[in-house]
Amino acid sequence: MLAQFVLFDGFDPLDVIAPYEVLHSAGMLTEGAVQVELVSAEGPRDVPSGLPPLSLKATALLDPERADVIVLPGAAGDVRDPAELSEDEQANAIPAILGRTLETDLPRLAKEALEREDTLVATVCGGSLILAMAGLTEGRPATTHHLGLDVLGATGTIAVDARVVDDGDLITGGGVTSGLDVGLYVLEREVGPRVAHKVEKLFEHERRGTVWSRRGAAPALAF
Structure with a gap:
């Protein structure tokens, strides 16, 4: 299984590194059955994160034909209300x-990935907002950082306040630390619970919350 982790200018490093290390560790425990690589929509390049001067190097092009799993992170930047920021500060708002990712080839490649039957797309934090702003999650359940749930819902996406949401070929995670939970859940679903459990013990991390999906009975009461 090849997992590609997407980098774009201003990405949040923790959104990438947490699930990357989870799946990288799974590769060591399975003698290479899980492989990981850092990619961008432009191909190999040094990609600046939203926490300067930290950057990561994309070693390949985002390629939905090659990847079994594509992981899309959110951004790191100013979390204040953009209305409260100066014009210069607004450029660094999340x-x-x-929004600037929509001016790249990323939305087209993400759309291609979601249209492929054999490719799983996973997001962490604001990664789901990129898909939503590109019109790729309308009518589908998804989650994001709690500060972005209203924005997610405004795109026609079914915003779910959960740590991880599983909608088949799309798995979305909440805030930044949910990257660990997303990585472990992807590992459990795609590789198996025994490997996921071993990585979970290695990381000394206990996953939080129920993974939400459309399966099962719907609750009769809303609160």
Whole structure:
């Protein structure tokens, strides 16, 4: 299984590194059955994160034909209300950083990935907002950082306040630390619970919350 982790200018490093290390560790425990690589929509390049001067190196092109799993992170930037920021500060606001990804080839490649039957797309934090702003999650359940749930719902996406949401070929995670839970859940679902359990013990991390999906009975009461 090949997992590609997408980098874009202003990405949140923890959104990438947490699930990357989970799946990388799974590769060591399975003698290479799980492989990971850092990619971008432009191909190999040094990609600046939203926490300068930290950057990561994309070693390949985002390629839905090659990847079994594509992991899309959110952004790191100013979390204040953009209305409260100066014009210069607004360029570093998270909505602006995420919005600039729509000017790249990333939305087209993400759309291609979601249309492929054999490719799983997973997001962490604001990664789901990139898909939503590109019109790729309308009518589908998804989650994101709690500060972005209203924005997610405004795109026609079914915003779910959960740690991880499983909608088949799309798995979305909440805030930044949910990257660990997303990585472990992807590992459990795609490789198996025994390997996922071993990595979970290795990381000394206990996953939080129920993974939400459309399966099962719907609750009769809303609160």
